[in-house]
Amino acid sequence: MNIESAKDSVYMTEPFLSIRDLRKSYDGRTVLSEINLELKKGELLCILGASGSGKSTVLKAVGGFCDIDGGSIVLDGREISTLPPEERNISTVFQSYALFPHMNVLDNVIYGLKFKRDNSGAKISRKSRQKMGTDMLETVGLKGYEKKYVANISGGQQQRVALARSLIVRPGLLLLDEPLGNLDAKLRVDMRREIINLQKKFNVSMIFVTHDQEEAFGMADRVVLLDKGRIIQNSTPEALYEKPENKKVLEFIGKSNIFGEYYVRPEMVEIIGIKQCKSEKKKYISENGHYYKDKKHNITHKKNSADDIIKQEIEESFNSETNKKTVRAALIKEINFLGAFIEIIFDTPDGIIRSVILNNGRHYEAGDEVYISYELLPVNRI
Numbered sequence: 164m165n166i167e168s169a170k171d172s173v174y175m176t177e178p179f180l181s182i183r184d185l186r187k188s189y190d191g192r193t194v195l196s197e198i199n200l201e202l203k204k205g206e207l208l209c210i211l212g213a214s215g216s217g218k219s220t221v222l223k224a225v226g227g228f229c230d231i232d233g234g235s236i237v238l239d240g241r242e243i244s245t246l247p248p249e250e251r252n253i254s255t256v257f258q259s260y261a262l263f264p265h266m267n268v269l270d271n272v273i274y275g276l277k278f279k280r281d282n283s284g285a286k287i288s289r290k291s292r293q294k295m296g297t298d299m300l301e302t303v304g305l306k307g308y309e310k311k312y313v314a315n316i317s318g319g320q321q322q323r324v325a326l327a328r329s330l331i332v333r334p335g336l337l338l339l340d341e342p343l344g345n346l347d348a349k350l351r352v353d354m355r356r357e358i359i360n361l362q363k364k365f366n367v368s369m370i371f372v373t374h375d376q377e378e379a380f381g382m383a384d385r386v387v388l389l390d391k392g393r394i395i396q397n398s399t400p401e402a403l404y405e406k407p408e409n410k411k412v413l414e415f416i417g418k419s420n421i422f423g424e425y426y427v428r429p430e431m432v433e434i435i436g437i438k439q440c441k442s443e444k445k446k447y448i449s450e451n452g453h454y455y456k457d458k459k460h461n462i463t464h465k466k467n468s469a470d471d472i473i474k475q476e477i478e479e480s481f482n483s484e485t486n487k488k489t490v491r492a493a494l495i496k497e498i499n500f501l502g503a504f505i506e507i508i509f510d511t512p513d514g515i516i517r518s519v520i521l522n523n524g525r526h527y528e529a530g531d532e533v534y535i536s537y538e539l540l541p542v543n544r545i
C-alpha cells in the first residue's frame with residue numbers, strides 16, 4: 164500500500180463526528196455525564212430516551228445552542244465545541260419547525276443561502292438562490308408551493324419546508340429534534356420514509372432525537388439510549404431490542420415478562436395446545452393443524468386422537484434434553500384486540516405472563532385453559 168492510499172484508508176476509518184466525555188449541568192444538576200459517541204459519514208444515528216434523559220441537550224451541545232462544562236466535539240476533523248452555531252456547518256430542524264410566518268415557502272427555504280458563498284467566494288445571487296430553492300422544493304415534493312405562506316399549508320408540508328431549508332445549505336451534519344411530534348400517526352410514518360429517502364439522496368450525516376421507539380427502530384442505522392444523562396446502550400436497533408445489555412434497557416425497550424434475572428418477550432410466548440375451552444366445543448391446536456372435538460364428532464388425525472397428539476407434544480417439550488423452552492399450563496385471563504395483533508394475558512404457576520400474537524383468525528377467549536411455551540433469557544446486569 165502506498166502512502167496516499169494509506170492516508171485514504173486512515174481517513175475513511177475516522178469518525179465524521181466524535182464526542183468525547185461531554186458533560187453539562189444546569190444549576191448544579193447534572194444533565195449529561197461522560198457522553199462518548201461517534202458518527203460515521205452518511206450515518207443516521209438516533210438518540211432515544213424518556214423525557215428528561217438529556218437527549219435534546221446532546222443535540223443543543225452539538226448544534227452550539229448551549230455551552231458545555233467539559234469534553235470535546237469534533238466534526239470532520241475540526242474541534243467545534245467553542246464555535247457559534249453559524250460556524251459549525253450544522254443545520255437543525257426543531258420540533259416547532261421555526262419557519263417564518265411572514266415569508267412564503269420559497270423565501271423560507273432559501274433564507275439560509277443569504278449567508279452562504281459560492282465556490283469563488285462571492286455571495287450567491289438572488290436569482291441563483293431562487294433557482295436552488297425551486298429545485299429543492301421539487302426534491303421534497305412541494306413543487307408549485309413556492310408562493311404559499313406556511314400558515315396555509317399542512318403540518319406535513321411544513322415539515323418538508325423545514326427539511327428543505329436545512330438541506331439547501333448542504334450541511335455536514337443535520338440535527339432533528341423530535342420533528343415528527345406534531346404530526347398524526349399516519350403522517351409520521353410517511354415522513355419517516357421521506358426523511359430516510361432524503362438522507363440517502365444527499366448522503367448527509369444525521370442525528371435524530373426521539374422518545375418514540377418505533378421511530379428509532381424504523382429509521383436509525385444505530386441507536387443511542389440515554390437514561391439520566393448517561394448512555395446505557397449504543398448499538399443497532401436489532402441488538403438494542405434482541406440483546407439488551409442491562410435491565411434498564413430491557414425495561415425501557417419494548418415489553419417483557421421478567422422473572423428475577425430472566426425474561427421473555429411477549430411475542431416469544433407461544434400457545435402450543437389447548438387443554439380446555441370455556442365454550443362447549445373443545446378445540447385443540449398443534450403444529451400439525453387444528454383439531455376439533457365435541458359431543459357429536461370425534462375428529463382424529465393419522466389414527467391418533469387430538470388428545471393423544473397434544474399429550475405427546477407436551478411430553479416431548481417437557482422431556483427433551485435439548486429443548487430449552489419452558490412449558491406451562493395457563494389460564495387466559497384477558498384478551499386485548501390491537502388490530503393486526505392480539506394481546507393475551509395468562510395466569511400461570513409462575514405468575515402473570517403477557518403474549519402478543521398475530522391476528523390470524525384463531526379465536527381464543529378469557530377462561531380458556533391452554534399450554535404455553537417460552538424460552539427464558541438471562542438479564543444482563545450493569
